[in-house]
Amino acid sequence: MKIDLLIKNAEVYNSFLKKFERKHAAVSEGKFFYVGLMDLEDSAPVQVLDASGKYMVPGLIDIHMHIESSMTSPSIFSGAGLANGVTTIVADSHEIANVFGMEGIESFLAEETEMDIFYAIPSSVPSTTAEMETTGGKIELEEVRELLSSPQIIALGEAMNFKGIVSEPDSLIRQILNETQQTHPFLPIEGHVPRVSGIDLARYQFAGITADHTQQTPESIYEKVSSGMFIELQKKSINPENIRMIDQHQLYEYTALVTDDVIADDLLDGHLNANLKLAVDCGMPLEQAIYISTYTPARRMGFQDRGAIAAGLKADFILLDDLTEWTISEVYKNGQLKHQKGDPFKYPKEKPGFPAHFYHSVDCKKLEAEDLEIHAEGNEALCNVIRIQEKGTFTEHVQRTVPIRDGRLDWAASGLALILVMERYGQNGQISFGLVENALTEKGAIATTWAHDHHNLMVVGTSAEDILLAQHKVLELQGGYVVTKEGSLTGCCPLPIGGIITDAPIEVTGQQIKEVRQAMKDLGYVNTNEVMSFSTLSLPVSPALKITDQGMFDVRTQEKIPLIEEIR
Structure with a gap:
């Protein structure tokens, strides 16, 4: 076994025990080959990195976000995200779809990126109906069927039309939900479930929606999780009251941190890493904050190859100089160094190739x-x-x-x-x-x-x-x-x-x-x-x-x- 990279003496985050342990980690062919106490230096690794004094955590995974909210393209976003320790995202491109329809989605799917970018099918384009809003594009059943065949698609994006979901069984959104469940029964279905509770929450779940990322209260978190819904906390839901509810009832297995929308100026200062740090500042134990920024989002989206530092998984990881300030020293993707502290964002050599119109x-x-x-x-x-x-x-x-x-x-x-x-x-x-x-x-x-x-x-x-x-x-x-x-x-x-x-x-x-x-x-x-x-x-x-x-x-x-x- 050829060892491409050996990281020695790191404080490695163990996702399964939710704690740090002093260990060595070996990388081969872009995956972790070994994580443990054995020193594999006699295997003649291509590169040896002494990580003494550094903390090693999995690459962050953001499973609910919109690249367009950062006002940029996937290839440009990739460099900024990697610099913030985000190695995988699941993007719902419903903004570009509202403007250009399938052509907009396909333009995003076609971009090459160093970050792993998977996509959720925009399920609500328009977000309501043509009688309520005019859009440049529409995503209907035919487009959904076409997108379901793409290997880059791993979820159905947020279903948003309240009336269509709860009281119109023949609405387009209900047809899309039914089609997805029948043809891809294991595909995660994202929801937009603001201020919905009681019987209406049950109607959302009956329609197949299993997650919510909208603004939460302690009461809504408890009701939704206890009803079987997965909660995705974006910045506006990260506050001491909500964190206290999650910690008090140990709801971490049913929670992930997400960004949803990070405006371009905020992206200069952080992405999912900023939300992780905010959660800790609001009282969440650091080890749990890492867990719900890496392992639970991977599970939610069905990833079997990432989300932890363990043999056989993708070698996506971050080296931190300190945990309190979450100071990123280096970011690795597939075992390759992609960002070092102090480096500017890295962009593709050529601008995105969007059509002239x-x-x-x-x-x-x-x-x-x-x-x-x-x-x-x-x-x-x-x-x-x-x-x-x-x-x-x-x-x-x-x-x-x-x-x-x-x-x-x-x-x-x-x-x-x-x-x-x-x-x-x-x-x-x-x-x-x-x-x-x-x-x-x-x-x-x-x-x-x-x-x-x-x-x-x-x-x-x-x-x-x-x-x-x-x-x-x-x-x-x-x-x-x-x-x-x-x-x-x-x-x-x-x-x-x-x-x-x-x-x-x-x-x-x-x-x-x-x-x-x-x-x-x-x-x-x-x-x-x-x-x-x-x-x-x-x-x-x-x-x-x-x-x-x-x-x-x-x-x-x-x-x-x-x-x-x-x-x-």
């Missing part, structure tokens, strides 16, 4: 001042309003009184912000209007085509001048994020590929998004994740009131909610 996909009207006039007769209007929360992506449905002047709704004087969503695929030219509370306190606007999940063009603003400036700039860029304040451009991140990603280095995109985020704060936007909060104002599967190009909708009932409830 991917760079010219935003096709909608250039707004004029009169487009922002909402006509109404009377003295004042009782309006349905989207109220933004300061934490997470959920919203509240509230009602506020807005004055009417000269036959127009005077939204600019209401203390609220105008929100509009424009269909951007050149299909119907639809524009919808709403009002938002807790958005902007200053005169300005925010515009983006990175609007989950349909990615139409969305603008929120407190002045017509700024709304027009921001929308015009997004059109000029062919997609991206733009912030204006008092008639000046204050933040800009171009996303020209489908209006949602770019082929620029992460360092460039990350810095641009940092500036966008600060510009949003300067306008008074308050949230623990400003960019994600804003982008999900248009997500009609995330409670409670959201807006698409087709109008405002109650997420639970899918009832269309009018902007003006009553004229007084």
